[in-house]
Amino acid sequence: MTLSRSRPDEDYDNEKAQALIRAVIIGCVCLYLLPQILGGIAPPEARFVAYLVTCHWLFAVALYGWIARHPGGNTPRRVITVLLDLGGMTYAMAVGGAPFLPLYMIVIRLIVGNGLRYGTGALTASTVAALISIAVTTYCNAYWRDNPFVVLTLTAITLLVPTYLYTLLKRLRGAYAREQEANLSKSRFLAxxxxxxxxxxxxxxxxxxxxxxxxxxxxxxxxxxxxxxxxxxxxxxxxxxxxxxxxxxxxxEPRLEPVSIDAIIEDVRRQNSEAALRDGTALRARPCKCVVNTDRALLTTMVQNIVNNAIKYAPGRPILIACRRRRGRLAIQVYDRGPGIAVEHQERVFDEFYRVRQRGDRDLEGVGLGLPIVRRLGTLLDLAVTLRSVPGRGTCVSIGNLPVTRDPGPAAAGDARDPxxxxxxxxxxxxxxxxxxxxxxxxxxxxxxxxxxxxxxxxxxxxxxxxxxxxxxxxxxxxxxxxxxxxxxxxxxxxxxxxxxxxxxxxxxxxxxxxxxxxxxxxxxxxxxxxxxxxxxxxxxxxxxxxx
Missing domain, CATH: 3.40.50.2300 (Response regulator)
Incomplete structure (x- = not known):
């Protein structure tokens, strides 16, 4: 079993979502304040606050556009984000006094969120920034100066929560490292x-x-x-x-090159012809003259695993390997007329070591790794692996999103001499x-x-x-x-x-x-x-x- 890891695209989605929420919330505040100021409802001293909130919103919108155009880890952008959020909270607490004291919950959330998202370094930096925020707010606001025990309590919370979180992160990091080492040891042993x-x-x-x-x-x-x-x-x-x-x-690491689909299908058909013959299975393939840009060895392994599964679970039934082309992309599909797969099992068959077994089923070889390997290789090659099955009628497994190229390459050329x-x-x-x-x-x-x-x-x-x-x-x-x-x-x-x-x-x-x-x-x-x-x-x- 492998550990679940946070992928770069997931980090990007989280950062982009946070930026969108920030822009929407500050925008709503602007919509609330500006009509009051323009209509003369709010006091004159509130004008400066409205201008600051408007500038804050414009900056939040620009930050969202920056993330959308340039995804990925960016330390300067994270620093700017923390300063933007804590600066806004500090100003609101310093100007607002007691009514804005609950905003400090957002400050604690920022500390915890940055620590969990970016690690102990970000946790320490956010904690230091929060302590500076408390000091600035206390210096600028009379309510905070008149209530030192409130300031002391918030300071203690600011120190205790990150300290406890730091301990948890350290233990989690150690446990993750041990799990990773155990996983790698298992992989090395298997290899x-x-x-x-x-x-x-x-x-x-x-x-x-x-x-x-x-x-x-x-x-x-x-x-x-x-x-x-x-x-x-x-x-x-x-x-x-x-x-x-x-x-x-x-x-x-995939090695992409022009590959003849016909060559791959014929190779798989030839390798499985003996096994299909022994089980009384008619293994047929439709010719496909397309050439795709992919890794030949990895794609062959994917098709081979699917065909092996079809022969194993649909003995004596016809199996067809065919291709379908749509919008410049190609899909390799393997059809069988086996017993099919129930709906509740169709997604789980891509889990490692999962096998569909029912009472009275005959023993079959394998440990449930064929389709999981196909799905993982598909992710590596940026290919879509899908399964459609109707119980009692058969199953179709498809490898889609193959980019078709016009360059036939040396692999697509036939040999006209005596075969x-x-x-x-x-x-x-x-x-x-x-x-x-x-x-x-x-x-x-x-x-x-x-x-x-x-x-x-x-x-x-x-x-x-x-x-x-x-x-x-x-x-x-x-x-x-x-x-x-x-x-x-x-x-x-x-x-x-x-x-x-x-x-x-x-x-x-x-x-x-x-x-x-x-x-x-x-x-x-x-x-x-x-x-x-x-x-x-x-x-x-x-x-x-x-x-x-």
């Missing part, structure tokens, strides 16, 4: 645990793929399929845990520090017809190869980034490379600094690895020479 457990699961998945290619009987093959299906369930669970811990860390290469004879250098993963990956690649040179560290010499596959963390402070650079340096050319990692893909991408290098997250599904290798082999084919 490390999921990474460490991914290694053996990754190796088992690859060994299972090797077994599937062996000469096994029908019963043995069915057992292999069952093992593989269980591994995929565990893999999805760890991916969710890693995603949520990465979001909790606050270090996830069906083979991997026979592909020369691969495999670098992996985990012995089990190294053996499993090498065995699988050899089963596919590749010629593999397996290394547990960066080799000193490299024969002529076609492709480099490397783990991201190779031990002793060495990463896949250094491995790619070293191997390319030994060969003297920009060798195609693939990186396999158990860490967040965005972090790995930032370290690589190369958008053209594929990144596969552990545990890698053999079909996904094969697809990447086929694409790499396709790019290696020389363009056919034109007939002369």
């Amino acid at each position: 490390q645990a999921s990474h460490d457990l991914r290694q053996p699961i990754h190796a088992i998945s690859l060994f299972t793929a090797c077994l599937r290619s062996a000469r096994l009987g029908p019963d043995e093959l069915q057992m292999v399929e069952n093992i593989d299906r269980s591994l995929q369930s565990v893999s999805r669970l760890f991916k969710s845990l890693l995603d949520i811990s990465t979001l909790d860390s606050g270090k996830l 069906s290469p083979t991997m026979g004879g592909l020369r691969v250098l495999l670098v992996e520090d985990d012995e089990a993963v190294l053996r499993a990956t090498a065995s699988l690649l050899e089963t596919w017809g590749c010629r593999v040179q397996a290394e547990s560290a960066i080799p000193d010499a490299v024969p002529e190869i076609d492709l480099l596959i490397t783990d991201f963390e190779l031990g002793n402070g060495v990463t896949g980034t250094e491995c790619i650079a070293a191997v390319r340096g030994l060969l003297g050319r920009a060798l195609p490379a693939v990186v396999i990692s158990g860490h967040d893909a965005t972090r790995v991408r930032a370290d690589l600094g190369a958008p053209d290098i594929p990144i596969l997250s552990k545990p890698v599904r053999p079909a996904e690895l094969r697809s990447v290798l086929l694409a790499a082999r396709l790019r290696m084919r020389p363009d056919p020479s034109p007939d002369r």
